[in-house]
Amino acid sequence: MNEAPPAVTALVAALFGAIVGSFLNVCIYRLPIGTSIVWPASACPHCRREIEWYENIPVVSWLALGGRCRTCHQPIGMQYPIVEAITAVMFGAAWWYYGPGVLFAQRVIFGCALIVLFAIDLEHQLLPNVITLPGIVVGFILSFFTEPGWLNSLLGIVVGGGSLLLMFYLYLVVRKREGLGMGDPKMLAMMGAFLGWEMTIVALMFASFTGSLVGLTMMLTRRGSMESMLPFGCFLAVGAAFAATIGPHAVQWYLHLF
Numbered sequence: 001m002n003e004a005p006p007a008v009t010a011l012v013a014a015l016f017g018a019i020v021g022s023f024l025n026v027c028i029y030r031l032p033i034g035t036s037i038v039w040p041a042s043a044c045p046h047c048r049r050e051i052e053w054y055e056n057i058p059v060v061s062w063l064a065l066g067g068r069c070r071t072c073h074q075p076i077g078m079q080y081p082i083v084e085a086i087t088a089v090m091f092g093a094a095w096w097y098y099g100p101g102v103l104f105a106q107r108v109i110f111g112c113a114l115i116v117l118f119a120i121d122l123e124h125q126l127l128p129n130v131i132t133l134p135g136i137v138v139g140f141i142l143s144f145f146t147e148p149g150w151l152n153s154l155l156g157i158v159v160g161g162g163s164l165l166l167m168f169y170l171y172l173v174v175r176k177r178e179g180l181g182m183g184d185p186k187m188l189a190m191m192g193a194f195l196g197w198e199m200t201i202v203a204l205m206f207a208s209f210t211g212s213l214v215g216l217t218m219m220l221t222r223r224g225s226m227e228s229m230l231p232f233g234c235f236l237a238v239g240a241a242f243a244a245t246i247g248p249h250a251v252q253w254y255l256h257l258f
């Protein structure tokens with residue numbers, strides 16, 4: 001029997017990813033308001049009418065309905081199709097790149113956690129413990145079977161969580177107020193569990209650099225003060241995605257500059 005060509009299996013993985021993305025949207029919407037993520041069925045946030053199955057097809061339904069509820073015609077956020085599309089692309093690309101195996105599972109579980117954390121931090125300035133704390137455990141358990149290895153994962157948890165915890169207290173001592181939420185060290189510890197300590201430092205540097213860049217741009221264009229800056233968890237999520245994908249290559253390239 002012939003094996004299906006990689007492009008076909010990657011496409012199947014992407015379609016599965018779109019369905020997972022649809023579930024991530026439910027998590028993003030419901031975790032901050034503390035309702036169950038499995039019950040009841042999805043409803044329009046405006047008129048509370050239950051969503052039919054054909055209105056719940058990832059990306060397609062949103063486009064077909066023109067981004068509006070079918071009955072009350074109130075707009076349905078762009079977040080929904082964007083999250084579904086990103087999750088689909090992530091599953092397809094991860095399958096293409098890693099193939100079936102523990103590393104594939106490790107990367108997409110990590111990626112899903114990052115997507116949910118990014119979206120909730122952006123909207124609510126919150127990094128829920130129900131994602132970060134189990135994330136640390138799952139990342140550490142998986143490290144026994146794949147990258148980055150259990151010792152590197154353990155060091156990642158300590159270095160990741162510890163470095164930001166240190167910054168948190170330094171900021172508290174110097175500025176007499178909290179500069180970062182306590183969710184950030186937990187998120188960084190989770191990143192450490194999945195990435196290992198070296199790539200966690202790469203992710204943190206990337207997040208700090210892009211965070212300062214965006215913050216500075218916003219101040220210069222008078223779009224906001226330092227206080228109204230984007231939540232740091234968003235930059236951490238992007239930094240983690242960077243470190244998990246092109247991080248090792250970027251480090252190689254950087255070291256060869258000198």
Ligand SMILES: [Zn+2]
Pocket residue numbers: 044045046047048049069070071072073074
């Ligand atoms: Zn509605």
